[in-house]
Amino acid sequence: MIKDFKRRSIQFLLPLFTLAAFVGCNKDISLSLDNSRDETIGVVPIDTVSVKVSTYQLDNIPTSATGTMLVGKNSNAITGSVKSTAYMRLGVGTVSNSSIPDDAVLDSVTLVLTPNKYYYGDTTQVQKVSVHRVLEDITQTQIDLTKPADERPVFVTTASLFSKQKFEYEQSPLAELSFSPRVKSIDSLFFKFNNSISNELFTMIKNNDNRIQNSTSFQEYFKGLALVPDDNNTAMVGFKDTVYLQVHYSFLNNEGTKSVGKQYFSIDNKAFQYNQIESDRSGTKFAPMTLANPQISSKQTDGYAFLEGSTGVVAKIEFPTLLELVNNPSIAINKAELVIEAENGALATFTQPQSLVLMIANNSGNPVSLLTSPYGTTTQQVPLVPGDDFGSNGKYTFNLIEYLAKIKTTAYKNTSLYLSLPTSGLFSSGNRLILAKDNDNDPKIKLNILYTKF
Secondary structure (H helix, E strand, O other): OHHHHHHHHHHHHHHHHHHHHHHHOOEEEEEEOOOOOOOOOOOOOOOOOOOEEEEEEOOOOEOEOOOEEEEEEEEEOOOEEEEEEEEEOEEOOOOOOOOOOOOOEEEEEEEEEOEEEEEEEOOOOOEEEEEEEEOOOOOOEOOOOOOOHHHOOOOOOOOEOEOOOOOOEOOOOOEEEEEOOOOOOOOOEEEEOOHHHHHHHHHHHHOOOHHHOOHHHHHHHOOOEEEEEOOOOOEEEEEEOOOEEEEEEEEEOOOOOEEEEEEEEEEOOHHHOEEEEEEEOOOOOOOOOOOOOOEEEHHHOOOOOEEEOOOOEEEEEEOOOHHHHHOOOOEEEEEEEEEEEEOOOOOOOOOOOOEEEEEEEOOOOOEEEEOEOOOOOOEOOEEOEOOOOOOOOEEEEEEOHHHHHHOOOOOOOOOEEEEEOOHHHHHHOOOEEEEOEOOOOOEOEEEEEEEEEO
């Protein structure tokens, strides 16, 4: 009877001991991904989960029809300079000779731009912008949709104008303007055209010229405009893509007093307004990075890595040994967070991006999808947790639990991650982020894993 009681007691207690051992093996582990030291992950028979960080230049960034005309230039000693020229194609708008009296005389022709309150760079300096006449047809780049989806970027789905495209324009400007970029208080900027083009346009309107009968005819004669920043500018400024080229005139009314009128040309198809981006990395550690040579390791740049809007620069993150961990049959990963720190010192001259995303790139380096919220369909867009005045860096924290579960599958095999601005900022802003570095001159990136060891 006593032996039977002991046997039943052991049978009852054994699951409890097993459960205690199971719970006791849960470990919250901060895996330092900088290769600066070796660690043992519980009793997992691998040494270090390492990370490779590079700065990567994406190709074919669509900057048309974003709603923002980006004009300006800014620079810094680490990543170099970025310059944005806005191109647009104009239609006939309200142009008609039916309402212009025979005695009307030209007053002025003025291009009117409205700031959209966006700026990036040093706005304490006077900025200069010139308006030039485009000499070539502004044409979109067609996309071959018959190619497999993994051969084109996830964000390119239709014909577009890309940031690298450039069209010839007259070197002599039609108008110039220097202004203080108080973009939050300026309602409009007015560029007064020179007399030659102004008289030409006004005469065409009065004569009901065939070239202004419709937008197609007008665009054969007048290809478009380019808003070109001066090389000494220090900031990028955003403008709305609601643009008016106003023709002002005056005449005597029936009472013999002076009256005024105006007609205007405007953008007829916003798909043909885009921002052309030029970067100059000369004199920096990133000088070797080009479209032909898109990747440069942080080991070659003194540990610096960055991402940038409109140029299509992203930070590439790879985990060469992580597959060994996830394939270990005695390990069950319960939680995985990727923590990325943003430089909060002297390099944080400009505002840090308020949120970031991760793109998943295939083995050939093409971004084929965006990281979603775990086991969901919405893009995982993580907010900035700002740093403080006591030396703490800003941080972005991504949930990688689903990514780690999939990297051993065919769909995610040999993939890497691109840290990027959300696509809205990637296509229409000059926002930049330089990653923080640790004491070993490596980007401050950490993978925090909670796992169960069986």
